[in-house]
Amino acid sequence: MLRVLVNGADGRMGSQVVKAVFEDPELEVAGGISITHVGEDVGDIAGVGHLGLTIRDDLGAALDDIKPDVVVDFTTPKVIFNNAKTCIEHGVNMVVGTTGLTAEQRHELHALALEKKTSIFIAPNFSIGAVLMMKLSTEVAPYLPDVEIIELHHNNKLDAPSGTAIMTADKIDAARKEAGVQPAPDKTHESLDGARGASVDGIPIHSVRLPGYIAHQQVLFGGYGELLTIRHDSMDRKSFMPGVVLAVKKVSSRPGLTFGLENYL
Numbered sequence: 001m002l003r004v005l006v007n008g009a010d011g012r013m014g015s016q017v018v019k020a021v022f023e024d025p026e027l028e029v030a031g032g033i034s035i036t037h038v039g040e041d042v043g044d045i046a047g048v049g050h051l052g053l054t055i056r057d058d059l060g061a062a063l064d065d066i067k068p069d070v071v072v073d074f075t076t077p078k079v080i081f082n083n084a085k086t087c088i089e090h091g092v093n094m095v096v097g098t099t100g101l102t103a104e105q106r107h108e109l110h111a112l113a114l115e116k117k118t119s120i121f122i123a124p125n126f127s128i129g130a131v132l133m134m135k136l137s138t139e140v141a142p143y144l145p146d147v148e149i150i151e152l153h154h155n156n157k158l159d160a161p162s163g164t165a166i167m168t169a170d171k172i173d174a175a176r177k178e179a180g181v182q183p184a185p186d187k188t189h190e191s192l193d194g195a196r197g198a199s200v201d202g203i204p205i206h207s208v209r210l211p212g213y214i215a216h217q218q219v220l221f222g223g224y225g226e227l228l229t230i231r232h233d234s235m236d237r238k239s240f241m242p243g244v245v246l247a248v249k250k251v252s253s254r255p256g257l258t259f260g261l262e263n264y265l
C-alpha cells in the first residue's frame with residue numbers, strides 16, 4: 001500500500017486526487033494540505049466521507065509526522081518550487097501537476113533529487129489525450145512547420161500560457177530543428193502589444209480564459225492551401241486521474257526528475 005499525502009487537497013485538482021487515491025486498492029490517503037480548510041477532514045472536503053485525517057497547512061511538519069511514501073502536489077506556480085525542495089530534502093518521492101516550474105528550476109530539482117536519492121515526477125498534463133496531442137504535433141511539425149497554439153482554460157487559472165502549451169511548443173520546436181525545417185518569418189507588425197500572442201520558441205501561443213472552459217488546446221498547422229488542426233478537450237478533471245495514479249505508482253522507478261507522462265506510457 002502506498003501512502004499518499006495530497007498538497008492542495010481542497011483544490012479543483014487536489015480534491016479529485018484524494019478521491020482517485022481513496023478509490024484505488026493499492027493506494028491510501030495519508031493526509032492533505034491546504035490553506036483555507038485547516039483542521040477540517042480531508043475526506044469530508046474531497047467528498048469521499050470522513051477519513052479521520054485533518055487538513056494541515058505546513059508541508060515540512062506534515063512530512064515529519066505522516067511520513068508518506070509519495071506527495072502529490074496540485075498547488076500554485078508561486079509555491080511549487082519550494083514545495084518540491086521540501087519534499088526532496090525530506091527524502092519523499094513526489095508527483096507534481098502544478099505548472100509554472102522553469103527548465104532551470106527543473107534542472108536544479110533533478111540534481112537535488114539525485115543527491116538525496118529521491119524521485120520527482122512532473123507532468124504539465126496528466127491526460128492521455130493531451131499526451132497524444134503533443135505526440136501527434138511533433139509528427140506533423142517536420143512537414144508543416146508553420147504553427148500557432150490556442151489554449152483555452154477556465155477563468156480561475158492563475159498562469160498563462162498553460163504548462164501544456166509551453167511543453168507542446170518546446171516539443172514542436174525540437175521536432176522542427178531535428179528535421180532541419182523552419183517556419184516562414186512573421187511579417188506582421190503589432191499595432192497593439194500582445195496582438196500576436198506570447199512567443200515560446202518562436203511559436204505564438206494565444207491564451208483564452210473564460211468561465212465554461214475546463215482545459216482545451218488547439219494546435220494549428222498551416223500549409224499552402226491547407227490547414228491541419230489538432231484539438232484536445234478535457235471536459236472533466238477526472239481525465240487527469242488515471243495519469244496521476246499511474247505516476248504515483250511509478251515515481252520510485254526512476255531516480256532524479258522525470259518530465260512528461262509519456263515517460264511512463
Ligand SMILES: NC(=O)C1=CN([C@@H]2O[C@H](COP(=O)(O)OP(=O)(O)OC[C@H]3O[C@@H](n4cnc5c(N)ncnc54)[C@H](OP(=O)(O)O)[C@@H]3O)[C@@H](O)[C@H]2O)C=CC1
Pocket residue numbers: 007008009010011012013014033034035036037074075076077079096097098099100123124125126127159163240
Ligand atoms: N498537470 C495537470 O494535468 C494539471 C495541472 N493543473 C495545475 O495544477 C495547479 C492547481 O490547479 P487547480 O487545482 O485548478 O487550482 P486550485 O486553485 O483549485 O487549487 C490550488 C490548491 O493549492 C492550495 N494553495 C494555495 N496557495 C497555497 C500555498 N501558498 N501553499 C500551499 N498550498 C496552497 C489551495 O489551498 P486553499 O484552497 O486552501 O487556498 C488549493 O488547495 C495549477 O498549477 C494548474 O495549472 C491543473 C489541471 C491539470
Ligand SMILES: O=C(O)C1=N[C@H](C(=O)O)C[C@H](O)C1
Pocket residue numbers: 099124125126153154157158161162163164165214215216
Ligand atoms: O490549470 C488548469 O486547469 C490546467 N493546467 C495545466 C496546464 O497549465 O497545462 C493542465 C491542463 O491544461 C489544466
